[in-house]
Amino acid sequence: MTARALVLGANSLGSSTLHTPLRTRDTELMAAGLRAMGCHVSTVDDNLWLLRPRPLAGPARVDVGLAGTVMRFLPPVAGLADGAVAFDGHPRARRRPMAPLIGALRSLGARIDTRTDTHDGLPFTVHGVGRMAGGPVNIDASASSQLVSGLLLSAPGFDRGAVVRHVGTPMPKPHLDLTVHMLRSAGAGIDDTRPDVWSVEPGRLNGRAWEIEPDIESAAPFLAAALVTGGTVTVQGWPPASTQPARRLLDLLRRMGGEPALTPRGLVMRGTGAVHGLSADLGAISELAPVVAALATVADGPSHLFGLGHLRRDESADGLGRLAAALSALGADVVPEPDGLRIRPRPLRGGTLRTHGDRHLAYAGAVLGLAVAGVNLDDVACTAKTLPEFPRLWSTMVLGYEGGSTDAEARVRRG
Incomplete structure (x- = not known):
């Protein structure tokens, strides 16, 4: 919930607050990545974070550490930034599957440079121009439902929204249900009635107060x-x-x-x-x-x-x-x-x-x-x-x- 609330807040109109956020390596890396792209994330006290969205821009560097949420949620955000955003992390993170997400972002209009022509993983650089075309996209998210969540969380900011279709083997969906629930809570129009298909309408999200549940x-x-x-x-x-x-x-x-x-x-x-x-x-x-x-x-x-x-x-x-x-x-x-x-x-x-x-x-x-x-x-x-x-x-x-x-x-x- 903390990771999703941070991304949704960065893509919203107006400020957001996170009450009792999770404060760990992963969420601190998420907040740092958003700050690197220009978003304001501050700690009011131990139980409250304040997020003020600002125009996202590069050049920026994002350290994903070993956080799957950071390496999968922030590249779509970087596609909406104006400028180059470089991603890298722990050596073990370089072995994690990123090709499906990188391929999906490219089909949605992003320009992404990887280390070699045959390597679609960390490190890589997203060259944003301040907008993403969006539209329909197929992705094999068998390795992690985070691959779909990452696209959905930023899809309201794409010019045409997105219709994301999972084309791999069955995957657990509780975390995707959480993503859909939080998108709707922020004002997104999203249809998840078809199996393995999520349709997100374009439109600005609303900043809001998030009550983060116990984990x-x-x-x-x-x-x-x-x-x-x-x-x-x-x-x-x-x-x-x-x-x-x-x-x-x-x-x-x-x-x-x-x-x-x-x-x-x-x-x-x-x-x-x-x-x-x-x-x-x-x-x-x-x-x-x-x-x-x-x-x-x-x-x-x-x-x-x-x-x-x-x-x-x-x-x-x-x-x-x-x-x-x-x-x-x-x-x-x-x-x-x-x-x-x-x-x-x-x-x-x-x-x-x-x-x-x-x-x-x-x-x-x-x-x-x-x-x-x-x-x-x-x-x-x-x-x-x-x-x-x-x-x-x-x-x-x-x-x-x-x-x-x-x-x-x-x-x-x-x-």
Whole structure:
């Protein structure tokens, strides 16, 4: 939500505010990229950002770091700028798929120079002229729905808007639903009634006040902690209604033995002392698969997690294979399948869980560390990508507050 609100604000008439924005490496890079192109983004206080749109222009340089949102949301914005905008980032980011987005932007009227004639990835330069023709475009977004979101967020500023058609294998759409919802909230005319087709009308967006929800993905390991310990965790500020797949997460945790309840204090998750195995399609919530898989390894029965085939082509790595290997290294009985995992619980052992810089694997390891002695993470700093406070929050939850509180409360960062 923070990333999308920043881009929408930069493409709007009038100022926008972001209340309780996510402040992490990724969102700071997004704000810095917009500033480089001339947009005003300032911090009023820890809980409020102010964005004032200004004419976008180059020359500018955008550091995308390892942020998929930055490398996919800002190039279309750069197409609307007047001047050259150069993009580059972490060496690992250069291996991420950018050819579909670059090809789509070229077909919509952008001029983009890449490193070589055969390399359509970072680094590259968008030579904007202050406007984009827009129109119909096909894109294979199988690697990431962010490729479609990036086009949609800037499409109202194109002369003819855009009709974006996904032509690849099926992809999860919860984040696209969030994009569509936020575009409409900013005044965009968008039709998503046809499967894999999004039609955006040209027109200026309205600046507005955005209330950024708590991040469901970051909340998942804290909620899972209640299940593996038989304890209680409260996530403050949980929204009664959400554009994120909150209900799906809670349904999964309820099936696995949790007892969630929305109270005036927040969402309270109580563990029952047992974790149950399950069969579940996680295709729409694949980011939560590592935490769910970690719970499955300590359950009282086997689990089948499916709908995850797209993780095998996630960015430049086999995310599903890495998850299976990480759990197997701790003694778990995990059988990978083309579309998911079959997990049979058995006694686990301590050891080092390799995260490969993936915060989702770090979350899974932290959950298992509550149930298995001697579990170590080789890199917990990777959680700073979306939740810089994770080590402190986790320690606070486990140890409790001063005064002997038995119910640890996790203040999960919004975003």
